[in-house]
Amino acid sequence: MFQSLLRLLPVERHARAEPGLPAYQQALFELPLRLLQQAGSDTPLVELLPCLRYAMQADGLCLLLPLPSAPGWRRLQCLRSNADAACPMHAGELPVPGGTQLCRRCLEQGRFRAIAGLQVEEGRPALLLVDFPQMPAAWQRERLREISRTLREVLQAFAEDRHLRRCELSAERGMLARELHDSVAQQLSYLQIRASRLQAVYADPHLHATAGPMLDDLRDSLRVMHRQVRELISSARLTMDGRTLREALEASVAEFSRCSSCVFSLDNRLPANCLPAEGELQVLQIVREALANVVRHSHARQVWVRLLQMERGVEVEVRDNGVGLPQQLPDSGHFGLRIMRERAAAIGAELAIEACPEGGTRVYLQWRQA
Incomplete structure (x- = not known):
């Protein structure tokens, strides 16, 4: 999946070949690289919103992204108006990924808010809300479609990458647990038995001569187990990176x-x-x-x-x-x-x-x- 993210990254020669690229397109162009450089941070998206607002001559923007492990959204906003930020539910049926529509309830209240569907992750949508000062013109609607299409591609690629990483982590954890059970846990059980036997040997003066070989066996078993643990740690850390x-x-x-x-x-x-x-x-x-x-x-x-x-x-x-x-x-x-x-x-x-x-x-x- 990392290859799909790489295909979204800006290539320096492309940027040089288009010196007149509008600011919002250049910002969208650089977004995947910035998200990779600041993994886990919303800062690149937050800093992008004012540029997109200016490009569409909008009053404000709100990006709604699904919370990772709970219902609802986290909100990244660039708003000047006091419009109700909870209005996605006013629309009734939300737009599908790639679709845009005006919020009907906002229209009834004299507001002009467009809702763009970006993607669906784990059954929950990501949305871009755009407040316009008046009914958006044809060029504004077209620019919104262009911007939402690019955002959808970027967010979808990162969502697929997160899903793949979760699957890999789950599989690796299962395999690690089985290997711990089959190797380290068995070795620990053996050491426990041998330690109990060694205790009995020391309690009987007539058996002291057998203690040396038993200690050697314990040391060998500990060396084997130590090597196995180090190998398991190395395997668990291995990624394509x-x-x-x-x-x-x-x-x-x-x-x-x-x-x-x-x-x-x-x-x-x-x-x-x-x-x-x-x-x-x-x-x-x-x-x-x-x-x-x-x-x-x-x-x-x-x-x-x-x-x-x-x-x-x-x-x-x-x-x-x-x-x-x-x-x-x-x-x-x-x-x-x-x-x-x-x-x-x-x-x-x-x-x-x-x-x-x-x-x-x-x-x-x-x-x-x-």
Whole structure:
């Protein structure tokens, strides 16, 4: 989804090519970048309203945006009149996104307020209210349609981005909870049992000789659990962070290269933006998990990472020349195989983890898109 936001951003050469761009169009042009730079702040929208009011020769504007987790709106206003700010409900049926209409109740009271539908987020509309000193002329109505269309595109892109981030966060939290249960919680239960046993050993002088090996076992278990917690924290923090998939893959390969003696080869032939945003993050996570397994378990000298575009989809391969897989491939444990399979299933892809005929291990993801 970040790519859809990027398409809304101003490009410097475009701005230079149109030096006579009206002030309100230039302000709308720069709005997506300002919203990204001041993430979570309404300041860019508040500062935009006086410019739009002047462009339409209106008495005042009020931007109504849905509250994030409650009914109703938050109001961003640039008003000179004392008109009733609650009048959207006067209109009866609110305009659909892209539609504009005059508030009938305001007209009956001698006011000229236009209502423009911008978007609907989580079932609630965003609206732009514009107060005119008299019945708006044709050019004012056309400018209102132009302004509301641009605002709708910007707000919709950011709303879709917020929705996607919420979905990703929910999925990641579920996966993190399952991994905590399957790894850290089990290790803690084991440590609790061993600590109780160690207490019994110290209570019996005849068993003191067995305390040393038990302490060593406790230390080893703590080291394993500490590493697992650090890996879970690293995975939970991983996002695209505004990078393309190509940039994120290159950074990941460089990161694993620094902490191992393996020689990594990355062959990424995927065109830019060929995957949806949710797919890019899952592919990145699967590749990183596969690389982590190589570094921890394979004793490999070389690792090959390959990404290709198929006729309808992509294929991803991570292959090494290490010691290969154990004869009994675990469904859980330190290999993260279940998590990789869950990530593949989340995007409807097929994942194979197999031994290579010439030695080593191959992780192969095939994703056919409709």
